[in-house]
Amino acid sequence: MTAEIDTTATPSAAKGPIDRAAGMGRRWLRLRGTLGVLVTQLVVLAAFLAFWEYATGQNKAAAFMFGSPSAISKFLSQMAYDGSLWRDTYVTGLETLLGFFVGNCIGTLIGLSLWYSRFVSRVVEPFVIALGSIPIIALAPIIIIWFGTGLISKVAMSTLSVVIVALVTSYKGATGVDPDQINLLRTLGASKFQIFRKLVVPASLTDIFAGLKLTVGFALIGAIVGEFMSSSEGLGHAIFKAGSLYIIPKVFAALVATIALALILTFAVGKIEQLLMPWRRQLR
Amino acid sequence: MTEVGGMMQFGPGATTAPVPPLVVEHVAKSYELDGGRTVPVIGDLSLTLGEGEIVSIVGPSGCGKTTLLNTLCGLLAPDAGRIRWHGREVAGQPQNVGYMLQKDLLLPWRTALGNTMLGLEIRGVPAAQAEDRCRAMLDQLGLHGFADHYPSTLSGGMRQRVALARTLVNEPDVLLLDEPFAALDFQSKLLIENDTVDLVRKGRRSLLLITHDLEEAVSLADRVIVLSKRPTQIKAVYDIALGADRRDVISVRQAPGFSDYVRSIWADLDVVLQ
Ligand SMILES: Nc1ncnc2c1ncn2[C@@H]1O[C@H](COP(=O)(O)OP(=O)(O)O)[C@@H](O)[C@H]1O
Ligand SMILES: [Mg+2]
Numbered sequence: 001m002t003a004e005i006d007t008t009a010t011p012s013a014a015k016g017p018i019d020r021a022a023g024m025g026r027r028w029l030r031l032r033g034t035l036g037v038l039v040t041q042l043v044v045l046a047a048f049l050a051f052w053e054y055a056t057g058q059n060k061a062a063a064f065m066f067g068s069p070s071a072i073s074k075f076l077s078q079m080a081y082d083g084s085l086w087r088d089t090y091v092t093g094l095e096t097l098l099g100f101f102v103g104n105c106i107g108t109l110i111g112l113s114l115w116y117s118r119f120v121s122r123v124v125e126p127f128v129i130a131l132g133s134i135p136i137i138a139l140a141p142i143i144i145i146w147f148g149t150g151l152i153s154k155v156a157m158s159t160l161s162v163v164i165v166a167l168v169t170s171y172k173g174a175t176g177v178d179p180d181q182i183n184l185l186r187t188l189g190a191s192k193f194q195i196f197r198k199l200v201v202p203a204s205l206t207d208i209f210a211g212l213k214l215t216v217g218f219a220l221i222g223a224i225v226g227e228f229m230s231s232s233e234g235l236g237h238a239i240f241k242a243g244s245l246y247i248i249p250k251v252f253a254a255l256v257a258t259i260a261l262a263l264i265l266t267f268a269v270g271k272i273e274q275l276l277m278p279w280r281r282q283l284r
Numbered sequence: 285m286t287e288v289g290g291m292m293q294f295g296p297g298a299t300t301a302p303v304p305p306l307v308v309e310h311v312a313k314s315y316e317l318d319g320g321r322t323v324p325v326i327g328d329l330s331l332t333l334g335e336g337e338i339v340s341i342v343g344p345s346g347c348g349k350t351t352l353l354n355t356l357c358g359l360l361a362p363d364a365g366r367i368r369w370h371g372r373e374v375a376g377q378p379q380n381v382g383y384m385l386q387k388d389l390l391l392p393w394r395t396a397l398g399n400t401m402l403g404l405e406i407r408g409v410p411a412a413q414a415e416d417r418c419r420a421m422l423d424q425l426g427l428h429g430f431a432d433h434y435p436s437t438l439s440g441g442m443r444q445r446v447a448l449a450r451t452l453v454n455e456p457d458v459l460l461l462d463e464p465f466a467a468l469d470f471q472s473k474l475l476i477e478n479d480t481v482d483l484v485r486k487g488r489r490s491l492l493l494i495t496h497d498l499e500e501a502v503s504l505a506d507r508v509i510v511l512s513k514r515p516t517q518i519k520a521v522y523d524i525a526l527g528a529d530r531r532d533v534i535s536v537r538q539a540p541g542f543s544d545y546v547r548s549i550w551a552d553l554d555v556v557l558q
Contacts, residue, residue, distance in 0.1 A: 180389055183359050187383040188403040188454070198402070202393045279393045279434045 067249035075253035084238070089257050092223055092235040095151060096265065099158020100219035106159070107166025108208055114167075115174035115200055116192070132164040136222055140229045154226035154234070161222035162215040169214070173207025174200050206280075209273045216265045220258065235261070303371040305458045305490050306333040306356070311365035313348070313355050314515075325351045327515030329365075333458065338484065338491040340501035343511030343519075344553060349494045352516075353462050356492075357383050370457075382456035386463040388447040390435040396422060396446045397431040403454040421453040422446070425479055441472030448476065452483055459484065459491045466496065477504060477533045485531050498553075502545045503533045510552045520552045 049069045056068040063071070079085035114121040136157060143160075147153035177200055185195045227236025235258050242250035274280070313326040325348040333339055343349055354360045356367060358377045369378040390399045397418055404414035422431050425445045435443055444464065451459060464480075465473045481504055484491045495501050501508050505524055512519040526539040536542060 178387075178389070180385060180387060181391075183354070184383065184385075184389045185402070185406070186359065187357050187377055187381065188406050189377060189379070190406045194406055198406070199391070202391070205393075277393065279436065 064246075065248065067252050071249035072252045072256065075247075075250045076256060079238075079250075079253060085253075085257060088233060088235045088238045088254070089261060091151075091233045092220070092227065092258070093261055093265075095154040095158055095223035095226070095234065096216075096219045096261070098151075098155045099222055100162055100215060100265070102155065103159040103162025103219065104166045104212060104215060107163040107168075108170040108211075111167040111170030111172075112174050112196075112201060112204060114171050115196065121171070121175075128164065128167060132168070136161045137225050140225060143226070144229055149230040149232075153229075154223045154231070157226035158219045158222035161218040161225075165215050165218060166208075166211050169207050169211030170204055173204030176207070177203045205277055209269070209277070212269050212273075213266060216269060217262060220262055220265070224258065302335055304332050304334045305370055306492070307366075307368040307371075308332070308356065309366045309368075311352075311355060311362045311367060312515075313351055313360065313362050315351075324515035326355070326362075327512075327517045329511075329516065329518060331509060331518070333490050333492055335457075335490055336485070336488045337507065338481070338493065338505045340493045340495055340505035340508045341511060342495060342498060342501050342508060342549060342553065343516060344513050345496065347511050347514050348516045349511065350462055353383075353460050353492070353494060357381055357460055378458075380455070380457045382451035382454060382459040384447055384451045384459070384461045384464045386466045388435070388440075388443040390443055390446055390450075392435055395432050395434055396427060396438065396442075396449075399435065399446055400431075400449045400453055402450055407454075418449070418453050421449045424483070425449050425452075426475075439472075441468050441476060444468060444472075445476060445479075448480060452487075455487070457489060459489060459493075461491065462494045463496060464493075465500065473500070474534055478531075480504075481533055482531050498546045498549050499537065501549070502542060503536045506530075508545070508549060510549055520549075522549065 052066070053069045056063040056066050076085065079088075114124065139160060140157060143153050143156050147156050181199060181203075182195055185199055190198065223234070224236035224239070227234040228240050231237040231240075235254050238254040239251050239258075242248075242254060308329060308331045311326055311329050312324070314322045314324040316322050329352065331339070341349055341352070351360065355362050358374065366373060369381070390396075391402070394402070397415065400418040400422060401411075401414050404417065405411075409417075419431055422428065425448060427442060427445055427449065430438065430442060435446065438446065444467075448464070461480075465476055468476065477500060480491075483489075491504075493501070493504060502522075502524055508522040508524060509518055510520040510522070511517070522545060524545060526536055526541055530536065
């Protein structure tokens with residue numbers, strides 16, 4: 001039996017110091033690239049804020065209409081000081097997370113299990129398209145009648161804005177599995193359930209996570225729209241109230257908190273993706 | 285569906301004439317197109333694969349070689365004819381048959397070891413025992429030290445070796461390989477061909493190898509079957525008598541008579557050059 005291995009391959013275990021140095025060099029280049037992007041982004045943001053501050057500083061009416069970075073930060077620190085910033089962010093964050101979780105669980109479960117039966121998925125398809133085309137804001141009044149004005153109705157709004165997207169992306173992932181790969185498992189004697197568990201589910205993870213990243217925003221929109229309709233707390237409530245009182249910098253202050261929330265949630269999903277799909281880190 | 289005569293052969297002491305692992309009798313297969321038109325792909329095909337025998341199948345591209353292989357291992361149903369594994373017609377997938385394609389079909393989320401363990405896992409072999417067997421198989425195929433690598437970090441040749449390990453670790457009686465080495469560079473190809481033949485002959489396994497590489501077909505096989513264009517039939521059969529050590533596919537290529545076989549088969553294929 002030969003113990004030879006392909007000469008074309010470079011086992012990393014046998015990498016020499018030169019290879020390792022080259023690897024470090026490449027990593028440094030990549031880091032420098034990321035750093036360059038980050039610095040440019042900060043410069044653009046700073047320039048935008050400076051222009052905003054300058055333009056609204058010249059004109060009282062403009063300051064009233066558009067707020068200004070300094071006024072926004074004043075409101076932010078005031079809201080942080082009186083605790084409403086944390087309270088509102090917590091409430092909206094909780095609604096978003098719950099809606100995101102419930103919507104994705106239900107949607108992904110249905111989407112994946114539709115793989116099982118071509119018949120059922122064909123029956124269900126037009127209904128899914130019909131449900132997906134309903135603007136969720138149109139459902140808000142009914143949701144409030146059904147679920148009241150508390151947490152549950154916002155979670156329901158958030159769930160509804162997530163569930164169809166999750167269903168469609170996970171179904172797309174499940175049906176996109178290479179039929180040759182399914183055949184291979186069949187020749188290895190796999191049952192339909194084994195094919196589902198060992199092949200279809202992990203193969204769909206890439207699409208499922210694409211859906212998760214997309215639905216972070218949708219879940220947040222659902223929660224905020226719910227708060228707009230009727231609420232006593234949350235960032236949507238803060239935005240709505242400040243807006244109706246014409247306190248525009250405060251509207252922007254609550255928006256900044258909303259954006260921060262979206263960024264944190266998206267970042268968290270990305271981290272979970274890396275944890276759950278370690279093989280993707282070795283690509284590149 | 286069970287063939288009674290075939291069953292008898294499994295009885296104790298009934299081993300006068302060993303039952304060939306695979307007998308194909310008058311198999312036909314056509315595809316139904318969307319417009320309702322049917323395209324006959326396999327016309328009428330019979331062949332026998334004996335125990336420990338290596339048979340290569342060559343034929344013009346699109347003549348139905350892959351269709352034949354998928355039909356044999358129960359992924360497609362034949363329109364007519366009989367396929368008997370160890371004397372029996374089986375519904376669904378036959379047992380103890382290894383199947384490998386040009387695409388390595390490795391699961392990217394499993395390491396080389398994890399991919400190799402797939403078949404044993406499916407059959408419920410205890411994990412520790414499966415892992416030992418798989419590590420040994422990977423070592424045998426020159427992949428020592430790569431068991432914990434993900435496929436994305438392996439070269440094409442090594443990935444195909446992992447695919448071979450995944451096939452062989454289940455100890456199949458019969459291997460059905462569909463152009464398994466076609467995507468590899470010449471050197472990797474010779475090495476993996478050599479290892480394949482060695483393991484197949486040592487284990488007294490049978491191998492049905494589809495290939496478009498005529499030198500590969502002749503250097504590996506005991507018999508080469510040439511197929512005609514669609515609807516495909518057997519056009520010619522060559523018993524390869526090269527005398528040399530048939531476990532060394534590299535020296536076989538130097539044996540007298542080798543290039544005569546290749547030339548005759550090439551002529552049979554009747555390739556029209558534009
Ligand atoms: N699923 C299918 N439906 C319809 N036609 C097919 C299908 N698969 C293969 N064919 C046709 O059958 C013929 C034989 O295909 P194949 O078995 O892949 O040939 P080979 O492997 O010899 O190149 C080709 O003409 C191909 O277009
Ligand atoms: Mg083919």
